[in-house]
Amino acid sequence: MHSHHSHSGDYVAHGVDPLEDVTSKAIEKKFHTYCLTEHMPRINAKFLYPEEQEGSIQQDAAVQRLQENFLNFLRHAKAIQDRPNASNTKFIVGTEIEGCDEEHISYGKQLMAQHNDVVKFCVGSVHHIRDIPIDFDQQCWNQALMACNNNLQTMLLSYFNLQYKMLTVLKPLVVGHFDIYKLYLPPTLRINPKTGDVSDESTAVPVSQVQPIHFWDSVHKAVVRNLQFIESYGGLIEINTSALRKKLAEPYPGRDICELVKTYCGGRFVLSDDAHAVTQVGVCYEQALKYITETLQLTQMYYLELNAQGDLSSKTLPIEQFKSNAFWGSNHL
Numbered sequence: 001m002h003s004h005h006s007h008s009g010d011y012v013a014h015g016v017d018p019l020e021d022v023t024s025k026a027i028e029k030k031f032h033t034y035c036l037t038e039h040m041p042r043i044n045a046k047f048l049y050p051e052e053q054e055g056s057i058q059q060d061a062a063v064q065r066l067q068e069n070f071l072n073f074l075r076h077a078k079a080i081q082d083r084p085n086a087s088n089t090k091f092i093v094g095t096e097i098e099g100c101d102e103e104h105i106s107y108g109k110q111l112m113a114q115h116n117d118v119v120k121f122c123v124g125s126v127h128h129i130r131d132i133p134i135d136f137d138q139q140c141w142n143q144a145l146m147a148c149n150n151n152l153q154t155m156l157l158s159y160f161n162l163q164y165k166m167l168t169v170l171k172p173l174v175v176g177h178f179d180i181y182k183l184y185l186p187p188t189l190r191i192n193p194k195t196g197d198v199s200d201e202s203t204a205v206p207v208s209q210v211q212p213i214h215f216w217d218s219v220h221k222a223v224v225r226n227l228q229f230i231e232s233y234g235g236l237i238e239i240n241t242s243a244l245r246k247k248l249a250e251p252y253p254g255r256d257i258c259e260l261v262k263t264y265c266g267g268r269f270v271l272s273d274d275a276h277a278v279t280q281v282g283v284c285y286e287q288a289l290k291y292i293t294e295t296l297q298l299t300q301m302y303y304l305e306l307n308a309q310g311d312l313s314s315k316t317l318p319i320e321q322f323k324s325n326a327f328w329g330s331n332h333l
């Protein structure tokens with residue numbers, strides 16, 4: 001089994017368990033490949049999260065601490081990668097990009113080059129719209145919508161345009177949680193279906209009745225543009241089960257986008273748990289298996305492999321082999 005995206009409580013404030021415990025769990029669960037992808041440091045204090053500024057810590061010191069945490073993470077993750085383990089689990093070190101804005105996207109590129117001896121790939125993610133985090137809490141998500149003139153079409157376009165910027169600069173091998181904006185999208189939010197404006201007029205419809213990706217041509221075009229770009233450099237799209245543990249009906253990305261990935265991006269999916277805690281290692285994978293085999297009916301899964309020379313490549317696993325993996329037996333269905 002594989003995961004291409006994970007964190008720990010050692011190196012990110014919202015993580016829970018130590019990296020040693022997270023990786024021990026991956027070994028215990030006999031993962032074939034487990035990628036360690038701590039967030040790249042944010043360099044502007046305006047992107048600090050409340051938990052990173054607790055107590056009397058100054059903003060500059062908090063930003064500095066992110067830098068130190070990242071270097072410590074790289075050292076630690078490399079040591080885990082190099083250390084033999086009982087299940088022969090292969091650990092690959094990467095980083096999750098913080099595509100906050102153009103400054104961070106450029107910095108991500110610089111960071112990848114600076115640490116290319118250890119950091120072999122990145123998970124290309126966007127967690128902000130108009131400088132406001134969209135996966136932190138409902139209040140922030142609402143603020144991001146307000147910053148987009150209270151218009152859902154504008155909000156989604158803003159997200160996909162920033163994602164495109166991140167994609168074109170970084171060409172991330174794995175594209176993270178493609179539709180993370182849906183985490184706090186309230187299904188009861190009423191919008192004008194033509195414009196995307198939040199509205200309480202009688203013609204407004206609940207967002208649950210609208211398929212945002214297909215509803216507005218502008219959004220559909222932006223998604224297709226992004227996928228075609230990912231296709232052009234051979235990037236992979238992760239199926240990320242953190243949405244399922246947060247009680248959404250589907251992983252990231254949802255079926256509507258996955259169908260477009262099949263059309264425009266060769267159906268190149270990898271699997272990720274995006275774990276921040278021991279209990280999240282391989283979390284909701286049985287639901288993901290159903291999603292992969294029954295809903296999406298994929299014929300193969302992709303995964304990353306590091307050779308003895310330290311070169312990374314993507315491999316495929318036919319779906320029959322994926323389904324009969326010993327992981328499912330030992331981790332019960």
Ligand SMILES: [Zn+2]
Nearest residue numbers: 096125176177
């Ligand atoms: Zn993320």
Ligand SMILES: [Zn+2]
Nearest residue numbers: 005007096274
């Ligand atoms: Zn993550």
